[in-house]
Amino acid sequence: MSRSHRQEGPDRLYVITSGRSAGADESLDAVTLIAAESEPAPGMQSEHAEILRMCAAGPMAVVEISAHLHLPVAVVRILLTDLLDSGRVTARHPRPAPSPATPLASPDVLEKVLVALHNL
Amino acid sequence: MHSTTSEPPSPAPDAAPVPLLATAEQALKIAVVGGFGVGKTTLVRSVSEIRPLNTEETMTRAGDGVDDLHGVEAKRSTTVAFDFGRITLDATSVLYVFGAPGQERFWFLWDRLFSGALGAVVLVDTRRLADSFYAIDRLEAQGTPFVVAHNDFGESTHDLDEVRSALDLDPGVPLVRCDARERDSAKQVLIALVRHVRSLVTEGSR
Numbered sequence: 001m002s003r004s005h006r007q008e009g010p011d012r013l014y015v016i017t018s019g020r021s022a023g024a025d026e027s028l029d030a031v032t033l034i035a036a037e038s039e040p041a042p043g044m045q046s047e048h049a050e051i052l053r054m055c056a057a058g059p060m061a062v063v064e065i066s067a068h069l070h071l072p073v074a075v076v077r078i079l080l081t082d083l084l085d086s087g088r089v090t091a092r093h094p095r096p097a098p099s100p101a102t103p104l105a106s107p108d109v110l111e112k113v114l115v116a117l118h119n120l
Numbered sequence: 121m122h123s124t125t126s127e128p129p130s131p132a133p134d135a136a137p138v139p140l141l142a143t144a145e146q147a148l149k150i151a152v153v154g155g156f157g158v159g160k161t162t163l164v165r166s167v168s169e170i171r172p173l174n175t176e177e178t179m180t181r182a183g184d185g186v187d188d189l190h191g192v193e194a195k196r197s198t199t200v201a202f203d204f205g206r207i208t209l210d211a212t213s214v215l216y217v218f219g220a221p222g223q224e225r226f227w228f229l230w231d232r233l234f235s236g237a238l239g240a241v242v243l244v245d246t247r248r249l250a251d252s253f254y255a256i257d258r259l260e261a262q263g264t265p266f267v268v269a270h271n272d273f274g275e276s277t278h279d280l281d282e283v284r285s286a287l288d289l290d291p292g293v294p295l296v297r298c299d300a301r302e303r304d305s306a307k308q309v310l311i312a313l314v315r316h317v318r319s320l321v322t323e324g325s326r
Contacts, residue, residue, distance in 0.1 A: 030233055031147035031216050033140065058139030061147055061216060063204055067173035068137050074177065092145050094236055105148070105238055109213075110318045113148065113238070116209040117314065120167065120307045 016047055016071070017078045024077035025084060025091075033059040033092040034080060047071070047079050052088060059092060135171045146213045150310065151234055153222035153259075154243035155251025159271040159300035160219035161203045163243060166306035167217060168205020176201050177229050200229050217310070222255030239265035239317045241309055243300070246270065246278045249286050256287065265317045267294040269309045274299045 036056045040049035047069060054060055054068060066076040083089040152160045164172045177200055203219040220230050222242065234240065240259055244252045252268070259266045270283050284295050296312045298305045 029236060030218075031149050031236075033144055033147055033214075054137050055139075058142045059144050060137065060139065061206075061214075063175055063216065063218075064137065064173060064206075067175040067204075072176045092147075094147050094149075105317065105321070107318065107321055109148070110238075110314055110321065112209055112213060113215060113314050114311060114318070116207065116213075116215070117307055117311050120207065120303070 013071070013075050016045075017075055020078055023081065024074070025081040027093060028062055028077045028080060028091065029094055030063045030073060031061045031094055033061055034065060034083075035059040035090050035092065036088070037090055038088045048083055048088075051079060051083060055089060135173070138170045140214055141208070141211055143211045144208075144214055147216060148209070148213065149216045149218060149233075149237045150313065151230070151237050151240040152217060152219045152243055153230070153240055153252075153255045154271075155222060155245065155248050158243045158245045158248070158251070159273070160221075160243055163241075163269075163271070163298075163300040163306045163309065164203050164205040164217050164219045166300060166303045167207060167310060169208060170206055172203045172205040172219075174201055174203050177233070200226050202233075222252060224254040227254070227258055234262070234264055237264065239267075239313050241313055242266055242268045243271050244268055244283065244287070246272070246283060246286075249283070252287065256289070260290070265313070265320055267296060267309070267313045267316050269296050269298045269300075269312075271298055271300045273301065 034051070034055050035058075036052045036054075038052065039056075040052045044052075050069060051065055054065060062076060062080065063073060065080070066073045069076060071079075080089065080091075084091060152163055154160050161172060200221065202221075205217050207215045207217065209215055218233060220226070220233065240255075242252050242255050242259070256266075256268070268283075268287065268289060270278070270280065272278075280295050280297060287295075289295060294312050294316050296309055298309050300306055
């Protein structure tokens with residue numbers, strides 16, 4: 001990774017989020033798929049514009065956005081929450097997370113995964 | 121900022137984003153956990169349709185799941201890098217495979233990642249079996265379905281019964297051998313996990 005944020009100080013992250021550390025949409029999972037609903041607008045913060053460009057061709061998972069922006073997932077969640085709040089992106093959430101009450105995926109989904117893995 | 125990864129970062133230039141199909145709606149995840157150098161990234165690379173990507177999760181223990189960037193400023197946080205790849209399942213579904221360090225000191229970072237995962241693969245290396253004890257304990261305690269894969273890079277001298285016994289593994293947990301470098305071998309590990317999850321679902325519905 002040539003431009004890793006690991007080599008950067010926290011200042012850049014602080015600026016990107018305007019100093020915010022909370023307020024991210026907690027329903028955003030690492031694999032929530034984000035779809036762009038609008039084009040980047042002039043004057044928009046560059047990271048927001050970059051996310052819209054990235055998700056224009058098709059939806060992209062939160063972790064993929066994070067990897068391509070070289071920003072931690074926590075920071076990307078805050079940026080995505082801004083875009084969700086303004087309606088510029090929509091989120092396609094994974095099926096409800098298994099909980100102690102419903103711990104496992106449905107047989108249909110598992111069959112689909114098996115078939116796809118066999119075909120790899 | 122303290123940064124930890126179990127694998128060296130890729131020296132290659134960044135890959136351009138590869139978009140999903142516009143119809144993609146559902147994403148599933150599988151976690152691959154294991155100790156340093158056991159082959160997690162290799163396994164992810166073997167099955168991924170994109171070059172594996174690397175990103176970070178930054179949190180503090182005090183935050184208890186709440187991301188705290190002020191913690192970054194104060195250098196109280198832990199940053200863990202993880203690799204992931206993806207497999208398109210069909211027009212509407214995609215599977216993400218995450219490689220994550222399994223040691224105790226990282227686990228608090230993975231609770232969030234594992235939440236909602238289909239299951240986990242514990243990748244073990246017989247030279248450092250103890251690296252996987254904690255991960256196995258936590259997965260059992262959480263009730264997350266998992267299989268154990270012995271990555272022998274094609275040169276094992278241990279039989280699987282010895283490995284099972286050394287890990288004190290529950291008889292119900294599948295244990296398979298693999299060479300994480302081989303796509304087909306890595307793929308068989310994921311298939312073993314999904315079959316195991318399916319058998320748990322079937323048992324549960326009886």
